[in-house]
Amino acid sequence: MKSSVIVFPGSNCDRDIAVALEKMQFKNQMVWHKETKLPKSDLIVVPGGFSYGDYLRSGAIAGKSLIIDEVIKAAKSGCLILGICNGFQILTETGLLKGTLLRNKNLKFINKDVFIKVINNETRFSKKYKKDQILKINIAHNEGNFFTDHNHLNELKDKNLIAFKYSDEKGNVSENSNPNGSLENIAGIYNANKNILGMMPHPERMVDEIISNKDGINLFSSLLN
Amino acid sequence: MKFSVTVTLKKDVLDPQGKVVQNTLINMGMSDLKSIRQGKHFEIDVSENDQTVAEKKIDEMCRKLLVNLIIEDYKINKI
Numbered sequence: 226m227k228s229s230v231i232v233f234p235g236s237n238c239d240r241d242i243a244v245a246l247e248k249m250q251f252k253n254q255m256v257w258h259k260e261t262k263l264p265k266s267d268l269i270v271v272p273g274g275f276s277y278g279d280y281l282r283s284g285a286i287a288g289k290s291l292i293i294d295e296v297i298k299a300a301k302s303g304c305l306i307l308g309i310c311n312g313f314q315i316l317t318e319t320g321l322l323k324g325t326l327l328r329n330k331n332l333k334f335i336n337k338d339v340f341i342k343v344i345n346n347e348t349r350f351s352k353k354y355k356k357d358q359i360l361k362i363n364i365a366h367n368e369g370n371f372f373t374d375h376n377h378l379n380e381l382k383d384k385n386l387i388a389f390k391y392s393d394e395k396g397n398v399s400e401n402s403n404p405n406g407s408l409e410n411i412a413g414i415y416n417a418n419k420n421i422l423g424m425m426p427h428p429e430r431m432v433d434e435i436i437s438n439k440d441g442i443n444l445f446s447s448l449l450n
Numbered sequence: 451m452k453f454s455v456t457v458t459l460k461k462d463v464l465d466p467q468g469k470v471v472q473n474t475l476i477n478m479g480m481s482d483l484k485s486i487r488q489g490k491h492f493e494i495d496v497s498e499n500d501q502t503v504a505e506k507k508i509d510e511m512c513r514k515l516l517v518n519l520i521i522e523d524y525k526i527n528k529i
């Protein structure tokens with residue numbers, strides 16, 4: 226399976242995701258944001274970081290870069306797109322995913338391992354997980370507070386487009402288990418066709434017992450099948 | 451021709467920064483304070499001389515990049 230990781234000035238999780246993809250036997254290429262052509266890819270990853278120093282709004286400037294037109298074209302033709310953290314913010318700025326990420330409710334940058342619950346385990350990204358499985362995954366962001374309008378929230382629920390929700394270790398989804406103020410504890414969403422996933426937690430940091438755990442592995446192995 | 455653009459969070463979007471600034475001012479003794487919403491301000495100079503056309507261009511800049519229409523409102527003023 227061929228993957229491309231888009232690199233912007235200020236991306237800082239691009240190498241991590243590349244290592245995770247290569248570990249999972251993806252044939253990966255890094256693509257600089259000034260490129261105007263994408264290599265043939267089954268999966269495009271928009272990685273985490275601080276593209277353009279979060280100037281204007283997180284992801285706003287990267288969302289207008291040259292390569293993004295190609296990412297949008299690929300997304301519309303059904304290519305799998307994964308946006309992690311700043312990548313999720315960028316995807317909302319391009320309009321590929323609806324909604325937006327506001328500043329964390331407590332105004333603090335949060336870097337810690339949190340629990341998330343798999344809400345939809347029937348997509349190309351999640352089929353190796355069990356429904357309601359609890360994962361322990363790192364978050365590291367200042368703007369992760371998911372917000373959207375009423376119509377979109379209803380669409381997310383009705384069409385089963387919520388990928389993950391923040392929960393506690395036992396899977397309870399409540400205000401206490403909501404690290405950043407996200408609407409209904411939402412940690413990740415799909416587009417209507419479910420070929421695009423945006424998520425604030427970092428699955429690429431959870432692929433090796435030596436440094437963390439392996440809770441992120443099944444996201445990548447789901448994609449391989 | 452110069453314009454200013456003021457971008458603010460929509461009324462029903464939580465503004466934690468504004469809230470913190472508000473609480474701080476109240477703690478400093480500014481008890482008359484009812485509410486504060488924090489926003490952004492842009493000053494934009496365009497070469498267009500026709501005000502209507504220029505405003506249209508500024509509006510396009512707002513919608514395409516400067517403003518996130520899901521959460522923000524904006525006002526354009528000639529300066």
